[in-house]
Amino acid sequence: MVVASASLASANLPRTLLPAEIAHLDNLSYNEQGLIPAIVQDYLDGTVLMMAWMNRESLQKTLETGRTWFWSRSRQALWPKGETSGHVQWVKQIRYDCDSDALVILVEQVGEAACHTGARSCFFRTLPEKEGDPMPAADTLSHVFAVVKPARRIPGPIPTPAACWPRETTPS
Amino acid sequence: MVVASASLASANLPRTLLPAEIAHLDNLSYNEQGLIPAIVQDYLDGTVLMMAWMNRESLQKTLETGRTWFWSRSRQALWPKGETSGHVQWVKQIRYDCDSDALVILVEQVGEAACHTGARSCFFRTLPEKEGDPMPAADTLSHVFAVVKPARRIPGPIPTPAACWPRETTPS
Numbered sequence: 001m002v003v004a005s006a007s008l009a010s011a012n013l014p015r016t017l018l019p020a021e022i023a024h025l026d027n028l029s030y031n032e033q034g035l036i037p038a039i040v041q042d043y044l045d046g047t048v049l050m051m052a053w054m055n056r057e058s059l060q061k062t063l064e065t066g067r068t069w070f071w072s073r074s075r076q077a078l079w080p081k082g083e084t085s086g087h088v089q090w091v092k093q094i095r096y097d098c099d100s101d102a103l104v105i106l107v108e109q110v111g112e113a114a115c116h117t118g119a120r121s122c123f124f125r126t127l128p129e130k131e132g133d134p135m136p137a138a139d140t141l142s143h144v145f146a147v148v149k150p151a152r153r154i155p156g157p158i159p160t161p162a163a164c165w166p167r168e169t170t171p172s
Numbered sequence: 173m174v175v176a177s178a179s180l181a182s183a184n185l186p187r188t189l190l191p192a193e194i195a196h197l198d199n200l201s202y203n204e205q206g207l208i209p210a211i212v213q214d215y216l217d218g219t220v221l222m223m224a225w226m227n228r229e230s231l232q233k234t235l236e237t238g239r240t241w242f243w244s245r246s247r248q249a250l251w252p253k254g255e256t257s258g259h260v261q262w263v264k265q266i267r268y269d270c271d272s273d274a275l276v277i278l279v280e281q282v283g284e285a286a287c288h289t290g291a292r293s294c295f296f297r298t299l300p301e302k303e304g305d306p307m308p309a310a311d312t313l314s315h316v317f318a319v320v321k322p323a324r325r326i327p328g329p330i331p332t333p334a335a336c337w338p339r340e341t342t343p344s
Contacts, residue, residue, distance in 0.1 A: 050269065093298055097222065097297075125267060126266060138278070141218070
């Protein structure tokens, strides 16, 4: 898996946007409440973590600071993701669609949970509810990454695959 | 990569929904126009293909038929995806979020394009526009799959990895 090495957050932030970037923000299509849906996706394995709403100001703050800011419709206020939980989302890339009325924000999620329930993704339930549903492959990759990630942090020699999985017998 | 072997489409469809399933549809949170955003994601590699809107009726038809139906806000009509293009989306799984006000539809996309522009994903532009942006890993997997997919269709012995990539010299 190729890991993107650069991110919006790696630049000198916070920063002042260029006039062309400001103009770009104005060219997006916001709804009658001045909002645009933002789909937040894990940049590594593609898991859709959450969907929230941005207005022009929150999108500008996202670009300026390199982390996600949303607009809370219930509180009618800007909402910096992770402010209380620490589960900040560092932005790797922002995409917009063919109608310029929806965003995909590719992020590096700090912590294991993007959802306020503690789940990694807000989309943890299926319709219809089923036990033993086949796990979509995109999620399988998420789990593989969760297994491999700690091994990457072990100092010293590169661990063997056996070190990444639990085993019943102790190596001799 | 583990590939989900079952899908909603593999059951005997079209089918009549169970009373519990009907009740489930009523428990979702639709907005003031009776709509809920539906994020359509490739079930294999996690690419977000498009975002569209569903109302209760289009979601019910999606469950009944095993393919995506949306609500066109501009035409104020039900819209079966792929009706004219043939680019049908077979539904593998439907997820809903912690607030019950957004859906992720995991699909098998027929054809190479989910977008009316001919692009695989509607989210083919970045903000700010940049040449040579680092490619998010989720997209890298999409490209790997595009390379590997044709090889899976070759009848006969399982192809070697070399058969999947172009090579300058002809095998002896």
